[in-house]
Amino acid sequence: VLKMADLDLTGKRVLIRQDLNVPLDSARNITSDQRIRASVPTIRLALEKGARVMVTSHLGRPEEGQFEEKASLAPVAAHLGKLLGREVPLIRDWVDGVDMGDHDLVLLENVRFNAGEKKNDDNLARKMAGLCDVFVMDAFGTAHRAQASTHGVAKYAPMAAAGPLLAAELEALAKALKTPARPMVAVVGGAKVSSKLTVLEALSEKCDVLVVGGGISNTFVASEGYNVGKSLHEKDLIPEARRLREKTEVIFAEDCRTTKLDFDDWRHDAPVEEKAADQIGDDEQIIDYGPKTTAKVVEILKQAKTIIWNGPCGVFEFDAFAQGTKDIAHAIAESDAFSIAGGGDTLAAIDKYDLADKISYISTGGGAFLEFVEGKTLPAVAILEERARGQG
Numbered sequence: 001v002l003k004m005a006d007l008d009l010t011g012k013r014v015l016i017r018q019d020l021n022v023p024l025d026s027a028r029n030i031t032s033d034q035r036i037r038a039s040v041p042t043i044r045l046a047l048e049k050g051a052r053v054m055v056t057s058h059l060g061r062p063e064e065g066q067f068e069e070k071a072s073l074a075p076v077a078a079h080l081g082k083l084l085g086r087e088v089p090l091i092r093d094w095v096d097g098v099d100m101g102d103h104d105l106v107l108l109e110n111v112r113f114n115a116g117e118k119k120n121d122d123n124l125a126r127k128m129a130g131l132c133d134v135f136v137m138d139a140f141g142t143a144h145r146a147q148a149s150t151h152g153v154a155k156y157a158p159m160a161a162a163g164p165l166l167a168a169e170l171e172a173l174a175k176a177l178k179t180p181a182r183p184m185v186a187v188v189g190g191a192k193v194s195s196k197l198t199v200l201e202a203l204s205e206k207c208d209v210l211v212v213g214g215g216i217s218n219t220f221v222a223s224e225g226y227n228v229g230k231s232l233h234e235k236d237l238i239p240e241a242r243r244l245r246e247k248t249e250v251i252f253a254e255d256c257r258t259t260k261l262d263f264d265d266w267r268h269d270a271p272v273e274e275k276a277a278d279q280i281g282d283d284e285q286i287i288d289y290g291p292k293t294t295a296k297v298v299e300i301l302k303q304a305k306t307i308i309w310n311g312p313c314g315v316f317e318f319d320a321f322a323q324g325t326k327d328i329a330h331a332i333a334e335s336d337a338f339s340i341a342g343g344g345d346t347l348a349a350i351d352k353y354d355l356a357d358k359i360s361y362i363s364t365g366g367g368a369f370l371e372f373v374e375g376k377t378l379p380a381v382a383i384l385e386e387r388a389r390g391q392g
């Protein structure tokens with residue numbers, strides 16, 4: 001694909017699609033600015049190259065066709081301004097044209113306020129394309145969506161290129177997945193087997209050891225015929241768990257930390273018990289790996305040369321249930337392997353233990369990261385490749 005870094009952008013109108021879909025709390029404070037920080041080098045480079053820069057993104061999933069305060073990019077504009085050390089004006093209505101001078105930088109309000117964005121409406125995409133001389137796709141986190149601002153616009157813009165962040169994401173993921181140094185270990189946590197089944201399938205074909213945590217591990221514990229009490233698990237996916245175990249070495253909880261408290265009573269100093277996985281009582285819930293399983297996983301991670309991490313191994317939001325996730329996060333950080341992590345909860349764990357600098361590559365993608373791991377084509381990347389063939 002064409003790369004923004006290779007283009008002469010002097011005086012050009014450049015539209016950069018970023019993924020600035022950041023988590024906000026109820027007071028609309030940004031709770032993780034990782035995606036905004038990741039977009040800064042691209043924006044700086046475009047400005048240095050003398051472009052007139054329009055940046056845009058979606059935020060949340062507002063109803064299309066209208067402005068909605070709670071999905072406005074206003075907090076993002078303010079934060080981006082702080083990071084860049086200059087004001088970043090937010091343009092509410094922009095589809096029909098944006099007035100800009102040389103070296104200007106503006107943020108275009110939430111692309112999902114435009115009717116037709118999600119269904120990749122042709123007219124909308126053509127209008128977006130008309131705003132610029134060069135369209136730069138840099139939103140790796142949204143590259144799995146074929147929408148007007150990720151796909152259609154790339155089809156019609158005079159030129160379409162990959163931004164540095166998108167290019168770096170694709171390169172890091174390819175290094176981890178296409179030509180991995182071995183042994184390759186995947187750590188997949190999270191609540192449900194069902195929501196990660198295709199990822200688990202794909203990884204079971206590729207990696208040497210598949211470590212499963214969280215509710216996913218519970219279903220594997222149940223596949224041993226053990227009682228899992230009140231633990232989150234999916235009975236109907238036990239056959240799938242057994243099938244995956246036939247394909248590769250799967251590590252799941254041999255011992256666990258459990259609680260008898262109901263969800264509403266969970267707290268940082270909740271009492272926990274350590275139990276072998278075949279000793280779980282009917283009134284208990286598994287909320288973390290036990291020390292034996294954690295030590296085994298840590299040992300496996302020490303030997304690894306490539307590590308892919310998506311999803312926590314326990315309910316790490318509560319300190320009492322966090323030990324397994326914390327130790328495994330540290331082991332990934334300390335390992336010599338090429339390590340790559342992605343997904344909102346995973347990033348929250350990395351932030352919590354302050355390990356961001358020690359992971360080889362942190363992806364800004366959630367769904368896009370998983371789809372890439374699954375081996376799916378990302379439509380927003382595919383259109384850049386198509387354009388590159390046409391652009392020569």
Ligand code: 3PG
Nearest residue numbers: 019021061141142366367
């Ligand atoms: C994400 O957070 O995974 C991306 O920004 C995509 O958001 P979406 O699932 O609302 O399309």
